[in-house]
Amino acid sequence: MMKRLIIILALAAIALGFFPLAMRISGDSGLTALATHYVEAGADELGAANLVTSVVVSYRGLDTLGEVMVLFTATTGVTALLGAGKSKSHKKEKESERDGDGRREGSELLATGAAFLFPILVLFGIYIFLNGHLTPGGGFQGGVVLASAFLLLLFSDCRLELNHALLKGAEAISGAAYVAVGLLGLWLAGGFLDPRFLPAGEFGQLFSAGAIPIIYILIGIKVGSELTGIVDAMRRCS
Amino acid sequence: MNEIMTKAWYTLISLFVITNYGLLLGGTMARVRAKVQGRIGQPVWQPYIDILKNNFKRTGIYHGVMFYLGPVFRLAGGLGTYLFIPAVYGSLVFSNFSFSGDLLLVMYFIFFGQLGMALGAGQSGHPYSPLGVSRGLAQMTAFEVPFALSVIAIAAQYQTLSITEIVAAQQGGILNWVAFTNPLAMVAGMISFLGMSMGNPFSVVIAPQEIPIGPPTEMQSSFLGMLQTNRAIFNGAKLVLFMNLYFGGATNIWIMVIKTFLIYLYTVIVDASFPRFRTDQSIRFFLGTPALIGIAAVVLQML
C-alpha cells in the first residue's frame, strides 16, 4: 500500500513537472521557422507532394536510415535471441505433434480468408510504398502491410516454412542498396542521401521526387522482410 | 704520553679504591642484614674470600663465546659506569673519565653490562636464565621511568646534564642538595634506586629456588668471581651516582664513604624488612606513585 502511495506521489510529481511544458505550448503559435521553410520550399526543392515524406526521406534522411538500422538491429537481436532455440523448439514441436497437442491448426475460415487476402494485402503494401511521396504512407507503412500479409499467412498455416535465405537476402540487398543510393546522392548530388541525383520529374506524379520512391521501395522491402522475419522467429520459438 | 700514564695511574687508584670499598660495603651490609635477622653473620671480608675461592676453582665450563664474554661485558659495564662518573668532586684522581660524556652517557652505559650479562646468560641454554633476564629487564624499564623523570627534573633545574656541574651546583651547604631543593625528584630517584639495587621487594629477578638465582644460574668459577667483582664495583658506581645527583656529591673520599654508606644502608633496611613483589606488581608499582612523583617534579620545573 505504501508502495502504491509512493508511486502515486512520484507520478503526481512528474505530472506536475510536465505542467509547465504543456502550458507553454499552444496551437496558435503557428509553424516554426524550420517548418515554414519546409512548407514553402520543400515542394520545390524535392518535388515530393507529401511534405512529411520529403522531411522523412530527404531532409532528415539520416534519421530514416537510422530508423531502418534500428529495425535491422531489432531483427538481428530477435533472431539472435530466438534463433538459437530453433532446433530445440522444432523438436519440441514435433514431439508435441506426436502427442496430438500441437499448435492449433488455423480454421478453415482463416485459411480461406488468408488465401484470398494475401495477394491483395501484398499489392496494397506495394501501393503504399510506391506512392509514399504523393499520398499518406510510405516505405514503413507499406512494409508493415506487407508483413501483415505474411503474418496472416503464417496464422493460417502453422507448418508454413518461409524461405529464410530469400528473406535474408532481400533484407541485406535492400539495406545495402539504400546505403548505395545514399552514397550516389553524395557523389552525384548535394550530399549523402540527397535524392536529387535523379530528375525531380513532374510534381505529383508517380515518377517524381528524384530517388525518393526508390528509397521508399527499398525501405518497404526491407521493413516488410524484417518484420516478417521477426514474426516468423517469434512464431517458431513460442 | 706522560699525561696518559698519569691518567692510567689515577684510574687504577680510583678503581682500586672503589673495588675495595664496594667489597667491604657488601660484607658490612651482609652483617647488617644478619643483625636485622638476629644473627652474627659472615665476616666482613667474606666477599674477598668468595671471590678468591671462585677464582681458585680448578675446573670450569662454558657454553659458548657469548657465555664466555657475558661476565666480561658485565664487568666492563660496571667499570665503565664507574669510570664515567666523577666520584669525588674536585678530585683529580677520582674524576675518572667523566670528560667523555655526561649523565646521559652514564644512564645508557648501565645497559651495556646488562646486555652483556643477558647475552651470556642466554647462551647458557638454561631456560631459567632468560626467565630471570626477562624479569630483570622488564623491571629495569619500569624503574627507569621515575629515575628518568627525576634526572630530567634535575637537568631542568640546573640546566645541565654534566654530573660535575650538578654536583658543583649543590655545593655550599646541605640545603643546596637536590634532596632539599628538589625533594620530589629525590624521592622518585631514591625509590627507583631500590629497584636498581634489586633488593626486596624487587628481588624476584634472582629468586633463589624458583629460578635458581636467575641469569647467572650457569655461571661458576672465574665467571662467577668476575660477576661478584662487578657487583662490588657497580654497586659503588650506582651509589656514587646517586650521591652526586641528590646528596651534594662528595668533596673528599671520606664524605663519599659516609654518604654512600648511608644510602646503601637505606636500601638494605628496606631489603631486610619487605617481602617480594611479583614482576608485574613491581612494574605497576614503579609506573604508579614513583612515576607520578617524578612527573610532579618535572612539572614543577616546567612551571
Place this chain on the structure above:
Amino acid sequence: MVSPLYLIAMLLGAAFLHPLIQNRSKLAGQLVVLVVLGATVAIPLQWLMALDIATMQTVVFQTAGFTAPLSINLQVGVEESLFLVIINGGALFSALYFFRRRTREWEGSVQILLMTLVLGVNGLVLGRDLFNLFVFMEISSLSLYALVATTKTANSYEAGIKLMVAGGIASALFLIGVVFLYRMTGTLNLDDMIANKQLLDNKAGITALFLITASLLIELKPFPANGWGADVYQAADPGVSALTSGTSATAIFFVLYKITPLFGFELLQVVAASGGITFIFSQLLAYKQDSVRRMLGYSSIGQIGLLILVVALGSLYGEAFTTTMFGGIFLLVLLLGGNHLFSKAGLFWMSGITGQHSLGTMRQSKTVRLGPVGAALQGILTSALAGFPPFPAFWAKWIVITALLAFGSYWWASIILIGSLIEAAYLFKWFLNAVKSPVDPGTVHDEVIPEDFPEEPVKEPMAGASPAGIVARIARQSSGGWIAPFMATAVLVACGMLLATMFILRGRISGYRDMVLLLPLAVLVLWTVFDVIRVPFKLQIGLAIICSAGYGLVFLPGLDGIRLVFGLIFIAGSAVQMVPLLNRRGHHRGLAGMLLALVFSLGNLLFASSALEFFFSWELMTITSFFLVVRGRQASGAALRYLVFSLGGAFSILAGLFFGSSPLAALLLGIGFLVKMGTLGLHIWLPGAYAETDDDMSTFFSSVTSKAGLFMLFLLAGLFVQEAIPAGFAAGTRLESLLSGIAFTDLLGWLGVVTAFAGAFLALFKEDIKYTLAYSSMGQVGYMLLSFALMSQLGWMNSLYLAVTHLMFKGMLFVAISGVVYRTKTRLMYQMGGLITRMPITFFTVLIGIIAVSGVPPLTGFGAKWMLYTALIEKGWYLQAALAMFASGIAFLYLFRLIHVIFLGQLKDEHRTVTEAPIWMLIPQVVGIAGIMLYSMYPSLLLKPLEAAVAPFFETTISWDGYTVLSTLGYWNGTAVMYVTMGVFLVPLLWLLIVQRKNTQKVGQFNIVYAAERPYRPETTHFGYNFFAPYEKALGFLHKPLATRFWYRVVSVAEVAGSMVRKLYTGNIQTYALWIVIYTSILLSILQRGM
C-alpha cells in the same frame, strides 16, 4: 579528409551485407568486422591529422544536400575525432576479444550487433541534430539490449528486460524533451539551439532541457536509479559489459558533454550533484560487492558519475578549468573517459578470460589464479583505473583537484578523493584476490603465524628463451582473448608515457634534470623488455644496482645540505639493500624493474621542482612499492592496507598542496607525510607491509622508503612552525583560545614520541620476528619525527643522524634476519634458538645492530639518544623526554628478545644443519657493520656534515672541542667513550683468558643444571614464547589495538553504508522503474523550485 558519412555508410553497408557474407564464409564475415572496425579507428585518426589541433578546429558535414537546420549535419572536430579514436578503438579491441575467445556467443548476429553498436555510438559522437542523436542512441541501445542476451542465461534475459524498461523510459523522456525543445526553439540543430539559448530561459525550456538531460543521465545510470545497470553488468558477458561501460556509456556521455552549453546554472548544479552522488555511492556499493562483474559495474557507474561531475563543474567554474591546461575541460573529459574506457574494458575482459566471478570463492579456487602476464595486465589496468601515474587518470585527477581547490570547491574535491580511495581499495582487493596464492589468508590481521613455510617457487623452465619460443608463447597467450586486455594495456601505457613526457617536460627540455623525473617510467619499460627477452634475474638486479649507483654518481653531486643526506639514504642505501636480492634463484618477473623504479622515484623526490613533479614521483613511489609488497607470500591483506593508507595519504597531500602555507596545508600535508612514516594512529599498514614483504625486500621498506615522509617534512618544515589554529581565528570561546596556542611542532613532537613508545611496546609482544622489526622501525621513525619537531639545530641534526644510522642498523638487522628466515624457513622466533653456532656472522651483525638501535654506548645509537635528550631538555620538553626514555627502555627489551630467542638458548634439531647466510646477504651486513663502527669511533665524521647541512636553518647551539661535542647542557666525546669501553672490556677479558686458560670445558647444549634432571627436547628447554609475560600482565592493556580498531570501525562504517544503500536495489524491475521516476521527479522539482 574523409567524410564521416563514409564511416557511417561503411558500417551500415557492412552490417546489412554481413548476413550474406557470413553465409558464404564465417571467417570472411569475421574479417569484415575487424576490417570495418579497424577503419573506424583509422578514419578519425586521419581526421586528426587533417585538423588543426591547436585551435580545436571543427568541420561540419551536411547531408541530403541541404544545410544545417534544414537537414541533419555531422560535425568532425578534434574533440569528436579523439573520442571516436578511443571509442572505436575500444570496440575494435572488443571485437578482437570476441574473435579470439571463439566462444559460441560470437555468432554472426553478435558481429552485426557489434557493428550496429559502433554505428550508433559514432552517430552519437558526430551528430549535431538532437533527434538524430535520439535515433543513434536507440541504435546503440538496441544493439546493447540484444548483446546482453548473448550469454543466453535466464539472468541475462532478466537483466535485458530491466535494461530495456529503463532504456524505454529514458527514450520516452528524451523524445518528449526533444519535441518541446523543437517547438520552443524552432530547430532541432544543436548549434542553432545553442545560438538561441535565451529562448529556453524559462520554466518550460528548462524542463524540456531537463528531460533530455535526465534521459541521458538515466542512460548513464545515476544513483539511485541504476539498479538495472548493475544487474546488466552482472549478468552479461564481460565482453558486452566492456562495451556497455566503455563504448556505449562514453558515447552517451559525450552527448551530454555536447549539450552542456545549453545548460543554465541550475541545471548544471543538478547534474553535478547527481554525478557526485552517483560517484560516491557507487563506490560504496562496489566496495561491498562480492561479484566481480557487479563490482566493476558499480565502478563504471561511479566513473561515469565522476565524468558527469567533472563536466558539470567544469562548465560551472569554467575559467578555473580552462586556464589550467590545454583544451580545458575537454582534456579532462578525454583523459578520464579514455582512461576509464580502456582500463575498465580491460578489466572486464580479464574477468571474462580468467573466469573470475566471486571475490569470496576466488581465493579458494586455484583455477583463476593469474599467471605473471595476467597479473601484470590486471595490475596495470587496475592502477590505471585507480589513477596512478603515469596513466591518464592521474593527470586528470591532478587537474580536477587543482581546479576545484583553486575555485574553493572543497566539498567536491573531497568527495572525488574519498570516492577514488574507496575505488582503489576494492579494485586492488580484487587484484590481490586474483593474484595471491591460496596459502595467503588474505585477511587483514596483525600477525600471521604460518603453519608451514611454503616451498621455494618452482623454477620456470627456460625453454621459451629462443625468439621462436617467445613468439609461440605470445601466440599461446594471445589466444583466448588475451589480446584485447593486452592491447588496452598497451594503449594505456603508451598514453601514460606520452602524457608523462608532456606534463613533466611541459615543452621545455632545459636539461637532464627534467628527464630524470621520467627515469622510473623508462626503467619500468626497459626492465619489462628484459623480462620478455628473459634476461636472467641476477643480471637484472645487478644492472639495477649499477644503475642506482650511476644515478647517485650523476645526480647526487649536484645536491647539498639535507637533500644530499636524504639522497645518500635513498640512493646509496637502496643500492646496498638490493644486494641480498642477488641471492635469489629462478626468475622473478618485474621485480628488478619495479624496485629500480621505486628507487628512482624516491630519488626524484629530491629533484621535484614543482608540486606536480613531486606528486608524480610520490604516487609512482606508492604504486611501485605496493607491487613490491604484493609479492610477499602472505601479503595481500598487508598490501591492501598499505595501498589504501598510502593513497589516502597521497590524496591528503594532493589536497594540501593547494593551500599555500595555511594551517590547513600543514595539516593535510602533515597527515600525508605522517601516513608514509607510519605514526601512531596511521600506522596500521606499517607492520604488515614491512613484515609480509619478501624477506630480502623488507629492509628496503623499513630502512629506505620510510624516510620519504621525513624528507618531505624537512623540505616543508616552514609549514609546521605555525600555530595549528591561527590566533585570529580563535578569538571566540575559551576552548578555542586554549587551542590556539598549540603549534604544529608540539603536535608532531607528541605524535613522534607516542609513536616511538607505541612502536617499541607493540614490538615487545610479537612472536613473528619481522613484525618485531617492523614495529621497531615504526618506533625509530617516531624518534626521527620527535627530533624533527624540536625545530632546533640539535633536533634536526639528530633526526638526520637517526635517519642515516637507522638506514645502517635497521638495514643490517632486516638483512640479517632475512638470512635467518631464509635458512630456518620460519619467522616465528620461538621456533628458532641457538643459531649463534650456526650463523656466527649474522649473530654478530644482529648484536651490533641491537646495541646500535638500543642506544647503548659506545655505538652510534647513543649519539642519537644523547642529542635527542639534550635537545629535548634544551627545548623544555621534559615529559616527552621521559616518555622517550621509557620507550628506549622498552626498545631494549624487544631487542634483547630478538637476539636471545633467535641466536641464544637451545638449538633446535631441524636447525642443526643450518649454515651461515648466503654471501649476498652478508655483504650489506658487513657494509653496515663497517659504517656503524666507523661512525661509532668517529662520530664527528657524521655529525659535522650534518651540522653543516642544518646550519642554514638554525642558530648554532653546539660547539666542538676536539672530538668532544658540547651542547648547552652537556657534552659527549664518542671517541673517548669508545676507547674507555674498549679498555674496560679488554682488561677483564685478558684476566679471564689468563685465569681460565686451561681446564675450562666447552659443553653441549643440554649440559645444564636442570634440577638434577636432563632436558629432553630443545623445544621445551628454550624460553622464547611470550618472553615478556610479566610485562603483558602489567601493561597489557596498552597493547590493545585501538588504532586498528578505529580503522576497522571506519571500514565497517563504509561497509554498513554500502550494504544499507544497496537495499535500494531490490532486484525488482518495478522498484527500479519507481526509482527512475522518483529520481526524475525529485530532480525536476528541485530544478523548478530553483527557478
Place this chain on the structure above:
Amino acid sequence: MKESNMDGLQTTATETEQQLEDMAKEMRLANDGLLEQDKGYFCDVRPHRVEPYKGIMESFANWARSQSLWILGFGTGCGAIELRPLMTSRFDMYRYGIQARPTPRQSCVFIIGGYASVKTLKRIVRSYEQMQGPKFVLGLGSCTVNGGMYWDSYNTINRIDQYIPVDVYIAGCMPRPEALLGGFIKLKQMIREGKCEGMNKYIDDFDWYKANQKQIIHDWNMPDYNW
C-alpha cells in the same frame, strides 16, 4: 677413508690419522645410555685430572676454599631437615663462611642428606658431576655409611662412597645440627690440609664409579659424565 686404506696408498698419513682418531676416541665417552639422536646434545669429553697448585699457592687456595664453603641446597634425603636449622640465628652457619647456593655450578659442598634411593642416586651423580672442582661431599647420617636402617631395602643404596667419593661422614640417625657443624669444621681442616682430593679420585676411578652407578641405575638416560 677405508678404501684408501685398502689400496695401501698414503699409508703413513692414514695411520697417523687413525692414531689421532683413536686417541680422540679414548678421550671421548661412549654415552651408551643415550639414544643415538640425543648424543649430540651432550658434551662427551672424558673428565680429566686437575693437579693442585704447588706449595704455598695451593695452601692459600685451600684456605680460601675452606673459608668459603658453598653448599648445594639439595635435600637428597630425610637428613636434609637438619640442614635448615644451620641457617637460623641459633646456628648461623654464615659465621663460618658457609652459604647455601641453589645451583650445583656454584656450590662446592654436597651434603648427602641421609639414605639415597635408587632414583635419587641418579640425581646425586648428576649434581655431583655438575659441580666444579674442587668439590667436597659430606655424608650425613648412618644411611650414607652403610645403609643404616634401610640396609636391606630394595630401593636404597647402602654405601654412598661406592658411587661418589665422600670426604667426611657424620654418623647418627639423625645427627644434630651441632654434629653437622662439627663435620664442617672437620671438612675445613681437611681442606686446609689438602686431603680433600675427592674430585681427582673420582676421575682416577672413573670407570669403577661408573660401573657401580650403572649397576644400580637402570634408566641411565644421561651422558656418562654430566659436565
Place this chain on the structure above:
Amino acid sequence: MTHIVLALGFLLVCIGFWGLMTRKEVFRLIISFSLLDTGVHVIMVGIGYVRTGTAPIFDEALAVAGAVGKVVDPVPSALVLTAIVIGLAVTALMLSFAIRLHASRGSLAVDDMKELKW
C-alpha cells in the same frame, strides 16, 4: 485542442508509468511500455498541431503557395514516424526477451525476476 492532446498524451504516459510500476507480469509491462510510448507519440503529434491545419500533403486541396498557416507542422509528423518504428523495434525485442525468459524460467511474473540484485 493542443492542450487536450498534450494532456491526453501525458495521461497516457502516466498510465504507462503506472502500469510499469504496478503490473506484476512482464507481458503487461510491455503493454504498459507501449502505452507509454503511445503517449509520447501523441504528445509529439500534439506539439505539431496548428489550429485549423491540415496534413502537409500537397494535392488539389492544398496548393504549395500559401500553404503556411494551413498545414500542421510536418516535422513532428516525420519525427513521430521514426519514433513509432523505433518503439516497434523495442517492443519486438522486449517480446522476444519475454519469450526467452519464459522459456528459461517458466514464469513471467515480475516477482520471480529477482535473481539479480544488490
